[in-house]
Amino acid sequence: MREGLNRRGSLEPRDPRAPRRATAIALVLACATLITLDQTAGVLDPARRVVGEVFGPAESAVSAATRPVTSIPGWFKTRSAMKDDIAALRAQNSKLEQQVRTSGYDRNRLAEYDGLTKTAEDIGYAVVPAHVVALGPSQSFHRTVTIDAGSSSGVQADMTVVAAQGLVGRVLRVTSTTATVLLIVDGDSVVGGRVGSTMKVGFVRGGGDLADGPLDLQLADQTATPSAGDTVVTWGSDKDAPYVSGVPIGQVTSVYSSVRDSSKTAEVKPYVDFGALDLVGVVVPSGTKSDRAVIDADGNLK
């Protein structure tokens, strides 16, 4: 132990509060261990589950308590979303003005559920309604959200998540009351997509852009060229996991070809506004046991 006169003028080992090299090394090694463990798939899942069981309900509670603040519309949304919103709101405004005398928060909520019910009917699957209670910060460079439905509501990993407008993402993992959802705009997300007008298949990748940037569609058939305005829907996976078929993803906005690998990539604008996600639905098999009402494929609540 190194001894000497410290700043306070007493004879004692060096300032006990200064960072000790041994601790620094131990902690850095602990970080490295964590990273290595997590690279081996699934080792840390129990830990994530345990933390999720505690923080999931807490996130739901905070989200519910602060909803009056966080639902202040317009100003605080992402800039890119605001332009779209203005156009959409103007169109909606006249319609809503008639409703507004009788409407309140509940009615708006009902309209949201109506939209979701319609989605359930359109895509022909049963959905469990859920609210987004937490958004991963951009500082994490990932686009994930927490929703307030978990395994007790019948939600499992690798289920499709939709909103009234279209595809949202897929469930990564669940706790008993919450689930973590990977959004399709995340850089790691790949969705099998089909161009509605030509039935050509391809892959829709997240742009990795943290603002609501476009998705990239690459068609398997190099000779096919999607045209701007085409709708892209999911093509569906085996056993409906992770994506069911026929859910609208977005609209082709522009097509550009790469000279290097002679392939064509289309930019797809997602239908869902990921800056303002609130009510979503998790697609579940019909007849799923759930602790809440499930919107069935025929639009009825079960």
Added chain:
Amino acid sequence: MNARLWTVCALLVAVALLLQVSLFSAFAWDGVVPDLVLMVVVAGALSRGGQFGMVLGFAAGVLLDLAPPADHVAGRWALALLVAGYVAGRVRQDTDRPSATAVVATVAACSFVATSVYALAGLVLRDPAVGFGEVVKVIGVGLVWDVLLTPLVLPPLLALFARLEPQRAR
């Protein structure tokens, strides 16, 4: 280290994390939120030194790595906040009671360092598929957020840590 201090720290970190993902996400600028957990770590390191800062940073980082909706490789925030705690601890070593300017500068430096370390770890691990420009933008916006919130968040935190301090021999 006494149990009361660690209980308070655990509470502070948990509250900061919850506000960060569930409240501030609604006010985010392109998804970038103020890094409240980082501020707790900086406050801890400023009032109790680098040793404490490192341990607190590591623990808070592990929580950030595991709590939903996180999906990145665990250990990245732990490493980033550990470094932030160390950096803030160095500031405390140099000045016993940091001035307001020093506190803001420390938060800015730690915010920059932590997000950079996190992003670099991601580059090495090929975890995020995000471009360089995007990373720089996120670091910049995050730094502005953190500096803006420092005058509101840091003084109460520092006062709280000072109250928890056992009588110091001076």
